Amino acid sequence: MRESLIVISHEPLREFAQAMLLGAKVPEDKARLVAESLVEANLRGVDSHGVQLLNFYIDHILMGCVDVHAEGHVVSESGGAMVYSGDNGLGQVVAHAACEHAIRLAKAHGVSLVTVREANHFGAAAFWSQKIARGGLIGISMCNATPLVPPWQGREPRFGTNPICMALPGAADRSWLLDMATTTVAMGKIFKAHFSGQPEIPPGWAMDSQGVPTTRTEEAIKGMPMPLGGYKGSGLAFMVEILVAVLSGGAMSTEVGGIRIRSRPMRCGFAFFGVDVSRYLPIEEFQARMDRLIELVKNTPPAPGYHEVLVAGEPEWRNKEERLRNGIPLSKGVWEELIKTASKVNAVPPAVVER
């Protein structure tokens, strides 16, 4: 069965997203930032972290779980170290402020680590690592999230998909970008399969509610995503939880709510590292060395069944070029959900092309 799609350009999609947020009484500058972060994920082909999140964001806001005016505040600052409280503001608003601090502190001290508590969902981590990278730094972002993932050998969720993301400064920003959940896939991909009406997901993605591996989308939705490679994925998720939640004094593990957990604030945390590349070597040399490393990797003869070796971020750059030109395809299921959500906040959907 071919999936039913609609196609929309990024600009009207961003305006629509912004209108929905404005309709939910989000101030204009904050609505613009959130909309931008979501549509950027759609442009990169990371639809799990795109506008489909608005279905959850808007509900959460309408239920009064998020303070749409809060921007957070600095709890403590010392050298390159900072604790920031999001004060239950919108995740993107809090992340934006915290990243500005990570950039400022890395420029002042060479290396920075800003850890953030009491925030909400910040969209795709890539948006924030790239923001730090545009400050001339290596940017590393992490967050904890709704407990959906069991620790290895366990059968109940204790961790979120706790992603690790790194972006590079200068022209290297377009050559390599890592943004990975510490599960085999992000939960959003399983939800996307669900909303797109795909009955099966690949093996290794998820377990059912009893902790038994499954490839049935409907079982996976009620179950749990798998930690990457078993105990190592659990170890990485724990590492993220320490840097994000233990260090920040924020909510940990099962204390974290979620955009899909109604009637209470999410209370998630972030960690942002900044590394001032120019203190190590000239940025042009860094770029030249990255180019050489990428060449070394890309000239690897492909394994049987493949015709090319890709580096992290490459598929997303290709998507972005293509989608800037030809528009963003969304599954009809996602689009219909969005229209339902829009009706709750009196936002008018733009015209779209069916494909």
Added chain:
Amino acid sequence: MRESLIVISHEPLREFAQAMLLGAKVPEDKARLVAESLVEANLRGVDSHGVQLLNFYIDHILMGCVDVHAEGHVVSESGGAMVYSGDNGLGQVVAHAACEHAIRLAKAHGVSLVTVREANHFGAAAFWSQKIARGGLIGISMCNATPLVPPWQGREPRFGTNPICMALPGAADRSWLLDMATTTVAMGKIFKAHFSGQPEIPPGWAMDSQGVPTTRTEEAIKGMPMPLGGYKGSGLAFMVEILVAVLSGGAMSTEVGGIRIRSRPMRCGFAFFGVDVSRYLPIEEFQARMDRLIELVKNTPPAPGYHEVLVAGEPEWRNKEERLRNGIPLSKGVWEELIKTASKVNAVPPAVVER
């Protein structure tokens, strides 16, 4: 078939390791440090990074590939950022010096990142993260290594097993410790299976020389270890390579030699992060929060087939307690190789118990 083992206490094993290094003309303080790092890995049950490495280290030293007197030097220091050159010194000697700088810089600036080039094999990463942690810091260690791992979709090696390791300060040092290769297993585990005469390894560990997955130890030895979870493991290995090699100006990817590649220096690199916990929250509070998080995770009901949920580092602490008490078991194959190596440097093996 039950594996033939010998058992030896950590103290005579350390003395034997030190005697072998002294026999290879390594200065006494340096020989002691290398021996300590290897035996500590054996105590923790990480035998792939224990004394069996001496078979390669000693050969490499005897061939003149390592400068046993070099300690390296600071190339540049700026805020929490440092580039260090190992000057082809012993990996442990260089790592020791670089970690001291990482501790000093994190104490001065809150967060530090020391990147190291032109070094040799430093043993298990845990030894170095724990060294930084004993300075009251969160310690994160990474290194690149002999290119043995293909990038995802490729059929020729481009990355080492490029481990990521994090250790915690204070009492937390005994409660959680992550030390993981970005492959499904470290190459040393495949070599250990080989030396122990195990004909089969678990699926997912390795590919043969054509890039096709295999469970036959002899094929795996001639082949390549698999990146953790496919493209994500490749992404993490690439991240490590950037922080370790692109940033340090050192050897990258196929430019790196190896302890098993004779007649040329290894030229590997390290990265050491230090994070001064006390700038974020009091260390006692950090410990109390870690205790709570560990409790939250360990009280997860076990999945079918398991009776307990373990956190990272826990199996190694149990091994260490047991091996401090009852001695270190080594496979007879490993022990016989060691005795052969010892004869090259006129070191006298201690008496051992066969089991």
